[in-house]
Amino acid sequence: MSSRGRIPNHDVAISGGLVDVAAARERVEHSVVTPLAPGDAAIFETFVNPRYLRHFGELVLDMISPPQNPGDAIVAHFGCRTGFPDRLLVEALGPLRLVGTDPSLAALELARAKAAATPDLSADYRLFEGFPSPMPDQSFTHALVLQPPGRAASRVLFVEDAARVLVPGGQLLLALPLRGSFGELADLLREHATKFDQKKITDAVENAVALRPTPESLAEELEALGFVDVDVDFRAVTMPFQSGRDFLEDPTTRLLLLPEWQMNLGLDDDSIRSAFHYVRDAIDRYWAEGGFELSVVVGCARGHRG
Secondary structure (H helix, E strand, C coil): CEECCCCCCCCCCCHHHCCCHHHHHHHHCCCCCCCCCHHHHHHHHHHHHHHHHHHHHHHHHHHCCCCCCCCCEEEEEECCCCCCCHHHHHHHHCCEEEEEEECCHHHHHHHHHHHHCCCCEEEEEEECCCCCCCCCCCCEEEEEEECCCCCHHHHHHHHHHHHHHEEEEEEEEEEEECCCCCHHHHHHHHHHHHHCCCHHHHHHHHHHHHHCCCHHHHHHHHHHCCEEEEEEEEEEEEEEECCHHHHHHCHHHHHHHHHHHHHHHCCCHHHHHHHHHHHHHHHHHHCCCCCEEEEEEEEEEEEEEC
């Protein structure tokens, strides 16, 4: 195991050192990727991919290994959404075949349209309805999982399925926000909890922060699931917002980040609504001139199926 950097507070609480996948499977199976409404797929493609997911895609492209022979790459893309960064994978790997899965039909239709206009990309996008995914065993040279939900049990389901579909020695690329991401949001939620004496919110925030892996714990997860030559890289980026309203209504927040934060916090709807109203107002109060920035630790783990 190797890691190209360190983030403080790197212990992650996983019972017995491993995730109890069997106990968690039913709970997370149908919520690991949030479906996109028909009208949101184009918004996701236009705003979320270039503003947020591109950081993860760039790190994936830096870490992915091309096949020995050009044209031999066969990629499984889990949670492919609108097909990013599939076109960029062609630049890194050469001509390739790809199978992507996602629970959103609207996102898949957009991914198909993009692939049809991409030279050297032969893509097949399939509806995801639960694990195992609709992909054949031991058929892919590469497996990509981009931005899975924050819970370790969800990650394990993806990594298990990636191991199933990869050929021996095939490469897994798992890209997600690491521990230390979204610290400004966590601080504002803690402030809200302290001001209104809401210990359950304080506990929820601390639990949600601990759900995000560190480079070390992420590498250990992959090794425990049978991957070898595991390596983790990361980089820090920021997302700027002009106001609290801009933060909450931004397509990246609304379509990608907020559903995961709500799931990880595990609070009732009224508590969530009150907490994020406070966050919105606090951003406007503390950053009245604009310039609020949200920190993201962009991470990518790679490993080979043993």
